[in-house]
Amino acid sequence: MAQQIADRRDIDFVLHEQLQIESLFKHARYQDLNRKSADMVVTEARRFGLKEILPTYGEGDREGVGYEDGQVKVPSCFYGPYKHYVDGEWIAMEEDPEVGGQGLPQVIAQAAREYIVGANFAFAAFGILSHGTGKMIELFGTDLQKKLFLKKVYSGEWAGTMLLTEPEAGSDVGALTTTARKNDDGTYSLTGNKIFITCGDHDVTENIIHPVLARIEGAPAGTKGISIFLVPKFWVHDDGSLGERNDIVCTGIEEKMGIHGSPTCSMAMGSRGTCRGMLLGEANRGMAIMFHMMNEARLGVGQQGYLHGSSAYLHAAEYAKQRVQGRDIAAARTPDATGVPIIRHPDVRRQLMRMKALVDGMRSFTFYVAYLFDLEATATDATEKDRFQGLIEYLTPVVKAYCSDRGMEICDLAMNVFGGYGYTREYPVEQLMRDCKIATIYEGTNSIQAMDLLGRKLGLKKGEVFMQLLREIRQTIQTAEKIPGLQPLCGRLDQLLNRYGETAVFLGKRAMSPNVKAAFVQAYPFLDVTGDIVMAWMLLWRAAVAQPKLAALLDGAEDPAARIAANKDAAFYDGQIKAATYFIHSQLPVTEGKINGILEGEAAAVLDAAEKSFGG
Ligand SMILES: Cc1cc2nc3c(=O)[nH]c(=O)nc-3n(C[C@H](O)[C@H](O)[C@H](O)COP(=O)(O)OP(=O)(O)OC[C@H]3O[C@@H](n4cnc5c(N)ncnc54)[C@H](O)[C@@H]3O)c2cc1C
Structure with missing residues (x-):
């Protein structure tokens, strides 16, 4: 079976015919871009995704992640493509070239990521988390923090993470108990335990910069007293050279339903009393800093969910054209009627049509939200800026929750189309379904998204x-x-x-x-x-x-x-x-x-x- 991720014709349709993103190229920020160069980015991402990342999809799942003597081992097939992930500058495509990006509009990066995230999310996550870490440093870091970390994480030479969750603080982040005490040299000593940390430890990169949510001793309870710290796996001296191993360690990894190539780590900080971190931004502003990242991160998780559906749909459509079973219902009374491909059966068509409509609609939806980010960033008129910002705010919980839930639904429908074969490991749909589910849970469960929509977004600006x-x-x-x-x-x-x-x-x-x-x-x-x-x-x-x-x-x-x-x-x-x-x-x-x-x-x-x- 041909390997499938996303329909290129449809990507071009949304970019150029529906959204007509060419209007962005008039803006000074994107003046060096044109349709040809934008398309080349997507073409190259497609090549990278199909040729280099996709072969790691099944293999990474089968090999999974190992943990021995305190060391996390990712699937061996990840190392080679990761080098090209970095060399190809795929990790922070939409960021400024001066800090390690390609200076692309979000919407083009979104299109390119269809082939990177869609090929293997467990692999792509290493870069996605690095990008998120970099974004926070770019927006809130000191000059020194930017000098030490920014290019390294935007390029993917070093990795990033996101340490929020604790055993008693999941959806309720404000309940966290990790503490930070200020040292004489201005750094902080952290103590606490985090769980479920994606890419919390590995040897794909030589260093990992962990953004950690913690409470400075004496800070208010709840979300008001949360600060954010940069905790490097290996300390980084002011001249950029690597120092000693920091006291942040992985104490175990989860056995889980899907994304088997992605290490989900329990992390202990300060068990020897020597976990050092640097405050990022102002004290007690940790949640506000996180919220700056939230909209983009939630769009990314929505895209992750629907791309599993996109791939499942394309596989199902191809299978339905090949699998011969049963006679055409319109020829049921014809004695010598022979078997037909199952795509001829109305109920298979119904399922394919539902999958197609949802996949097409969700591609437009996710690209539209990405495009709103570009329109907001390039708008000069304050009212227009406000309009775009408002739409982003309102649609963010919807894009995260709806696209991940419908992604699961599509995987389910695709499995139906495959019949019993879909339930086996012979075809990729069972893996897609296992891998898709997490998108409905993390980055705020879909229930939390629904509460955000009704409780905060519906009443925005009265x-x-x-x-x-x-x-x-x-x-x-x-x-x-x-x-x-x-x-x-x-x-x-x-x-x-x-x-x-x-x-x-x-x-x-x-x-x-x-x-x-x-x-x-x-x-x-x-x-x-x-x-x-x-x-x-x-x-x-x-x-x-x-x-x-x-x-x-x-x-x-x-x-x-x-x-x-x-x-x-x-x-x-x-x-x-x-x-x-x-x-x-x-x-x-x-x-x-x-x-x-x-x-x-x-x-x-x-x-x-x-x-x-x-x-x-
Ligand atoms: C594979 C994986 C990777 C992850 N990666 C990371 C990571 O990199 N970094 C990180 O910090 N975390 C990560 N997480 C954690 C993830 O974000 C949390 O699991 C998630 O936020 C839910 O928290 P919880 O598991 O404690 O569930 P709980 O908060 O206990 O929720 C249980 C159920 O109760 C519901 N619920 C809880 N509170 C409310 C409420 N107020 N109103 C309505 N319903 C509510 C939830 O929707 C859910 O259905 C990861 C988790 C997994 C499984």
Whole structure:
């Protein structure tokens, strides 16, 4: 079976036909870029992903991570490609070349990462964490910290991590107990234990810079008293040379369901009393610093989730064309009818169509959010900047949770298409499904995302950000309404937007009332509905771009179906109309049902006595 990650034609469609990212190249920051150079980046990432990273996917999973005598051992096939990950400057593509980046817009980096993250997330994570560490240093580090660490971590020569979680502090980060005491030389001594730390230790790089959340002795309880420290595995002297091994060690690794090539480490700091760190930014500002990183990190996890779905879908589509089983239902009464590829069966088609619509919609959604970052960064008008920032804030929990949950759903559907073979290790879908799940859990579980959407984002600027989102969607509807054939889709989405507005008002009021639990028991359904609406928006937008191009390609055709079958572009554009039609007419009525469920106001699960109803 051909190895599959992501559909290049579709990536180009979103970049150049839907979002028309060329407008960014007019900005001074990107003046050296043009469509050709942007496409070359994606082409090279595709080559790197398919040829060098993808072969590590199954192998890394089978070999897994080892832990012996306190040393973490990553899959041996990772070392070679990691060198090229660094040499190719893939780790911090969107950062300034002066600090080790390629100076690309986020949206192009996002497109390139489809092939890097999509090829093997367990491998890509080494770079993703380094990039995140670098970003915090760039934004909040002292000149010395930048001099010592920035280029090293942005390039990937040294790795980064993120140490938040403790046994008693998972979703509730404010409960952490790791402490820091100031030393006479201005450094801090840290003591504590962290768990579940991705890439917490390894020998892929010669040094690791750990950002650690901890509380300075005497600081306030809860999130207000949290600071962030840079704790190098090997101390780095002011001249950049490596010093002694720091007292931060991996005490074990997790045995887990998926991402077997990724070390998930328990970390002990200060067991010998000599774990040294440097304060990053101001004391007690650790959570604020983390929040600066959060939106990009959550977009990344959403992308991670949906890319597992993208790969699973492409494998399923190819398999469905090859696997012969059963006769065509339309020829059921024909005695000599022979077996057909399973793609001919309506229920297989239904599943493929759902996968396609979700994958296409989520690619547009994730690229759109990445593009908002670029628009925000390049906007000169303060109102425009605010508009983009608001949309990023509102959509971030949705992109993280919806794309990871739908990624899982797609893996499940793909496994169905493979039948029993899908459940075996002979095909990659079972691994994709195992690997995908974590995206729904870390970087804030999807339940926490839903609470963020309802509790913080819905009321942003007294609901103005929410209203802005509705205006953006309505603008697409207005454009699409003028295109022949799309009016019924527009009407359906427009009608649902009104119901969505009602739902927001209903839950918003409840969230402010003493009945707050009855609001938050519907937080996840509200996020889910939001995701469905965003999908419908993205798919309608795609259809509005595709329909005129399809019409031009079919101009004068005596047999449009034959022309579509014979012309790749026509088939591609036709696929956009079909995906939008499927989603808006089949999914939105279900979404309306979900809305009705929310508006019923039912809250049995959170009634005081209900706790006794669960379990034995
Ligand atoms: C493979 C892997 C890699 C990881 N990598 C890292 C890493 O690099 N760095 C790091 O710091 N952490 C990492 N984590 C930790 C991860 O971020 C946490 O597991 C996650 O935040 C959830 O915390 P928890 O496991 O303690 O679950 P809990 O917080 O105990 O949550 C259990 C359940 O209760 C729900 N819940 C909890 N509080 C609330 C609430 N207030 N309202 C509604 N529901 C709630 C949750 O949604 C969840 O369903 C990783 C975890 C794994 C498994």
